[in-house]
Amino acid sequence: MEMVQIAGIGLLAAILVLVLKEQKPIFAFLLAMFAGIFIFLMMIGRIEAVIGTMQGLAERSGIPSVYLKTILKMIGIAYIAEFAAQIIRDAGAEGVAAKVEFAGKVLILVLAVPIINVIVETVVGLLPAGG
Amino acid sequence: MLDWLSSWLRDVVAVVLLAAVVDLLLPNERMQRYARLITGLIVLLVILTPLLRLVQGDFQMKLETGYQEWNRELENSQVKMPSLDEIMRRAEIAAGSSQEQVVSLARTQLEAGIETAIEQETGAGVSAVDAAVKWDGQGSGTISSVVVTLALDSNGAPAGAEEGTGTPETVKESAIQPVQAVEIEVSPNDGGGQGQTGLDEGAKGGEDSVPVMGGSIEPADEGASVPPELERRIRALVSNGWQIGNGSIRVELEPSRSG
Structure with missing residues (x-):
């Protein structure tokens, strides 16, 4: 049922945007943005359920919490960056949207640094033992 | 395994x-x-x-x-935005310092006012007024004690007459009268308990203030004490003008350092 609601909101917003675009482009943009935010907020609750499942899985299998934290952070960064970039793209600023995405990618990569550190250290530690 | x-x-x-x-x-x-x-x-x-x-x-x-x-x-x-707590803390510190400034400013003005009033009304030279004010932190305060130091010379009358005998504190001014100063001390009115009431108790008796100043109030015994007439006038003036309890006003002769 929820899907029907969301589809309806999306369609409605699209039609209104079409109407408004001729008269007031700025309001068309605002409408699109709010529709997007609304749908996003509606779905956040559902995402929460998925994340809860992931957490349960991680706890039961005994994976260190650091991994889960990293993964959740990564998902959050990806979603926020993507969402902002799409809104900005709606406004027509493709360049800015690309920058936002770029920032998201960099931040995700930053998350990988400690893991890479550990792996590299391990490999370096292995070498003398092997040699 | x-x-x-x-x-x-x-x-x-x-x-x-x-x-x-x-x-x-x-x-x-x-x-x-x-x-x-x-x-x-x-x-x-x-x-x-x-x-x-x-x-x-x-x-x-x-x-x-x-x-x-x-x-x-x-x-x-990252550039840090100060948190709300931090801002509040800083604001409290700033408010505290400004409160202190307000207190000292009020005290200074009170002293200056008393000084000019006494000089105008009685003609006695006032060398210093020292008022102690208790603040309850909410912006209202009690005048707990006021010390007025009078220079006796201008009024003339008291200085010459009483100086002769002199308590240890009061100086025997054999030679130089004008240098001598009169000190009026206002003893604490009450405990800090009542914030504004301290100002209202004008009617209180004056005797409690006496002991501090080595008997300066009784002119008869001690030569250098404030003449009763002048003391009475100053007491009336201060207690009426600033609603300070009469009991908390002490009029004394400051021991003058006579050469």
């Missing part, structure tokens, strides 16, 4: 599952490539866990500390 193997396998399976879910969760392909790197690294780490344990002991700790250090570095490099 089998237990260890099964637990390791369970870890690996869980992490791979997790990675699959994350892959699905991610918004679009552009981000997915980067996310896959992370998930791949984590899967790698879990698979390598036995090896890592073998090679470098507690690598989990290392990972944790690595993350913490990383986060701290990030925080340090």
Whole structure:
């Protein structure tokens, strides 16, 4: 049922945007943005359920919490960056949207640094033992 | 051995599952490539866990500390907005200092007012007025004590007559009268208890103030004490003008340092 609601909101917003675009482009943009935010907020609750499942899985299998934290952070960064970039793209600023995405990618990569550190250290530690 | 193997396998399976879910969760392909790197690294780490344990002991700790250090570095490099608490704390400090300034300003003005009033009304020279004000922190205060130092010379009359005998404190001014100063002290009115009432108690008797000044109030005994007439006038003036309890006003002769 929820899907029907969301589809309806999306369609409605699209039609209104079409109407408004001729008269007031700025309001068309605002409408699109709010529709997007609304749908996003509606779905956040559902995402929460998925994340809860992931957490349960991680706890039961005994994976260190650091991994889960990293993964959740990564998902959050990806979603926020993507969402902002799409809104900005709606406004027509493709360049800015690309920058936002770029920032998201960099931040995700930053998350990988400690893991890479550990792996590299391990490999370096292995070498003398092997040699 | 089998237990260890099964637990390791369970870890690996869980992490791979997790990675699959994350892959699905991610918004679009552009981000997915980067996310896959992370998930791949984590899967790698879990698979390598036995090896890592073998090679470098507690690598989990290392990972944790690595993350913490990383986060701290990030925080340090960011421009920090002060938190609301911090702002409130600073505001409190600033308010406290301004409160102090207000208190000292009020005290100074009170002293100056008393001084000019006494000089105008009685003609006696006032060398200093020292008022002690108790503040309750809410902006209202009590005048707990006022010390007025009078220079006797201008009024003339009191100084010459009473100086002769002199208590130890009061100076025997044999030679130089004009230098001598009169000190009026206002003893604390009441306990700080009543904030504004201290100002209202004008009617209180004056006798309690006496002891502090070595009997300066009784002119008969001590030569250098304030003449009763002048003392009365000053008392009336101060107590009426500032609603200070008469009992808290002390008129005294300051021991003059006569050469």
